[in-house]
Amino acid sequence: MTPSRILLIDDEPAFRTLSSQWLASEGYQVQTGASLSELQSRLDEFDADLILLDLSLPPHFDPQHTLAALPQFIERPVIILTGHGERELALEALRQGAWDFLAKPIDPDMLAVVVKRALTKHHLVRELNNLKSNQGGKQALETLIGASPSMNTIRALVSRIAPTDVRVLVTGPSGTGKEVISRAIHDLSNRANQPFISVHCGAIPADLLESELFGHTKGAFTGADKARDGLLKLADGGTLFLDEIGDMPWAMQVKLLRVLQEGSFYPVGGRALETIDVRLVSATNADLAEKVRLGEFREDLYYRIKGVNIETRPLDERSEDIPLLINHFLALQATAFQQAPQHPDSQAFNWFMQRRWPGNVRELKSALDSVAAIARNGVITLDDIALLYPDAQTDNQVSTSSASTDSANRPDQPSMAHPDQSLDAQVRALEITLISQALAQHNNNRTHAAQALGLSRQGLLKKIERYGL
Numbered sequence: 001m002t003p004s005r006i007l008l009i010d011d012e013p014a015f016r017t018l019s020s021q022w023l024a025s026e027g028y029q030v031q032t033g034a035s036l037s038e039l040q041s042r043l044d045e046f047d048a049d050l051i052l053l054d055l056s057l058p059p060h061f062d063p064q065h066t067l068a069a070l071p072q073f074i075e076r077p078v079i080i081l082t083g084h085g086e087r088e089l090a091l092e093a094l095r096q097g098a099w100d101f102l103a104k105p106i107d108p109d110m111l112a113v114v115v116k117r118a119l120t121k122h123h124l125v126r127e128l129n130n131l132k133s134n135q136g137g138k139q140a141l142e143t144l145i146g147a148s149p150s151m152n153t154i155r156a157l158v159s160r161i162a163p164t165d166v167r168v169l170v171t172g173p174s175g176t177g178k179e180v181i182s183r184a185i186h187d188l189s190n191r192a193n194q195p196f197i198s199v200h201c202g203a204i205p206a207d208l209l210e211s212e213l214f215g216h217t218k219g220a221f222t223g224a225d226k227a228r229d230g231l232l233k234l235a236d237g238g239t240l241f242l243d244e245i246g247d248m249p250w251a252m253q254v255k256l257l258r259v260l261q262e263g264s265f266y267p268v269g270g271r272a273l274e275t276i277d278v279r280l281v282s283a284t285n286a287d288l289a290e291k292v293r294l295g296e297f298r299e300d301l302y303y304r305i306k307g308v309n310i311e312t313r314p315l316d317e318r319s320e321d322i323p324l325l326i327n328h329f330l331a332l333q334a335t336a337f338q339q340a341p342q343h344p345d346s347q348a349f350n351w352f353m354q355r356r357w358p359g360n361v362r363e364l365k366s367a368l369d370s371v372a373a374i375a376r377n378g379v380i381t382l383d384d385i386a387l388l389y390p391d392a393q394t395d396n397q398v399s400t401s402s403a404s405t406d407s408a409n410r411p412d413q414p415s416m417a418h419p420d421q422s423l424d425a426q427v428r429a430l431e432i433t434l435i436s437q438a439l440a441q442h443n444n445n446r447t448h449a450a451q452a453l454g455l456s457r458q459g460l461l462k463k464i465e466r467y468g469l
C-alpha cells in the first residue's frame with residue numbers, strides 16, 4: 001500500500017524538522033513548507049492526502065489571511081495548528097471547513113490519533129467517489145440499448161476508450177445513436193463531472209459558427225455589445241461534441257485544425273490567446289473519407305479528429321435490438337407519465353419487427369411514443385397503430401401471407417438475421433425475438449409465455465434479466 005502523503009506548513013524550522021521526522025517514522029510520506037505560497041506550490045506537485053497548517057504564516061503572520069485562503073484547500077482534510085489562546089481562530093477554521101485543530105505544543109500521541117482519523121475519513125470519501133463514478137459508468141453503458149453484435153462491439157469500445165483522452169469519430173446513418181454513444185463516452189470518462197458541450201455544426205450559419213465556437217470580444221462585430229465566451233471555452237476541462245462535422249465550412253475547418261494542433265485560439269476580435277483542454281468527440285452521417293477525396297473536407301483535419309472510429313449500423317441490419325428498444329422506450333414513457341409500462345400485443349409487436357425503419361432508432365422511438373399515447377388499457381394493438389399508420393393492417397397481412405416464401409418476414413418464426421455471425425450471436429438474437437413475441441402474445445403474462453416457450457417460469461425470468469427485456 002502506498003503511504004499516505006502529509007503536507008506540513010509551519011514557519012518554525014525546528015518544529016517542521018521534528019514533526020516531519022516523527023510523521024515519517026510513523027510511515028507517512030511528508031513534505032514541508034513555511035508559507036501560504038509554498039502550500040500552493042507544493043500541492044501542484046505533491047497530491048497530499050492531508051494538510052497540517054499553522055495559521056500564522058509569513059509574510060503577513062495574519063491568521064485571518066490564512067483563514068480566508070482555507071476553503072481552496074479543504075477537498076482533503078486540513079488540521080489547523082494553533083498557538084496558545086487561539087481558540088476563537090481554531091473554531092473559525094472549523095467553520096471554514098478545516099477537519100480539526102491541535103494546540104501547540106503538539107502532543108505526538110494526540111497528533112497520531114487525529115491524523116489517522118482524518119486520513120481514514122479521506123480514504124473513505126475517495127472510495128465512495130470511486131464507487132459512485134463506477135456506478136455512473138455502468139449506468140452510462142446501460143443507456144446504450146441493444147444486444148446485436150454491433151451494439152456489443154460499440155459498448156466494449158466505449159468502455160475501453162472512454163477513460164482515455166483519445167479523440168473519437170462516430171459515424172453511421174442518422175438516428176442510429178451517434179449522440180447517445182458520444183454522451184456515454186463522456187459520462188464514462190474522467191471528465192464526467194465537467195461539461196459536455198454539443199455543437200451542431202450544420203445547424204449554425206457559417207458566419208456565426210466562428211464566434212459561437214471561439215467567442216468574441218466586445219465590439220468585435222456589429223451587435224457584439226459585450227464580450228462572450230465561446231462553446232470551446234465552455235467545454236474547457238470536459239468534452240466538446242461536434243455533431244455533423246462533415247457540414248463544417250472549409251474556413252472553419254482550418255481554424256479548428258489549429259485549435260486541435262495547438263490547444264489554443266483567439267476569440268473573434270481578440271488578441272489574447274486562450275488555452276483550453278477539451279476532449280473532442282465528433283460525429284457524422286457523411287462519408288468523410290469520400291468528402292476528403294472530393295476536396296470537401298480537409299484531409300489533415302480528418303486524421304486529427306479520427307482517433308478511434310466507432311461505426312453504427314442501420315436498425316434494419318440489427319432487428320434483434322428492436323425488442324429491447326421497444327421495452328426501453330416504453331419504460332421511459334411509463335416513468336415520464338408515472339404509469340405502468342405499456343406493451344404491444346403480438347400483432348403490434350410483429351408490426352414493429354417487420355417494418356423497415358429508414359429513420360432508424362429515432363423513427364422507431366417516435367412511432368412508439370405516438371402509438372403508446374393513443375393506446376388504451378396498457379396494451380398497444382394493431383388497431384391503435386392503424387389509426388396513425390393506415391397501412392398497418394395491410395402491411396401485417398402482406399407480411400403474414402408472404403411468410404411462406406420469405407422467412408425473413410415471418411412474424412411467428414423470426415429468421416436468423418445474420419448468417420455471417422457466430423452461432424452464439426444468432427441464438428441470442430433468436431431468443432430475444434421469440435421471448436418478446438411470446439410475451440406480446442400472452443399479454444406480458446410470464447407464466448403463460450414460459451409455458452408457450454417450453455421453459456420454466458424461473459428459466460424465462462433469468463433470460464429476461466440476461467437480455468434486459
Ligand SMILES: Nc1ncnc2c1ncn2[C@@H]1O[C@H](COP(=O)(O)OP(=O)(O)OP(=O)(O)O)[C@@H](O)[C@H]1O
Pocket residue numbers: 143144145146172173174175176177178179180181243283284285328361362365
Ligand atoms: N442504442 C440506443 N439506445 C438507446 N437509445 C437510442 C439508441 N440509439 C438511438 N437512440 C435514441 O434514438 C434517438 C436518436 O439518437 P441520436 O440522436 O443519438 O442519433 P444520431 O445518430 O446522433 O442522429 P443524427 O445523425 O440525426 O444526429 C435518440 O432519442 C436516442 O436516445
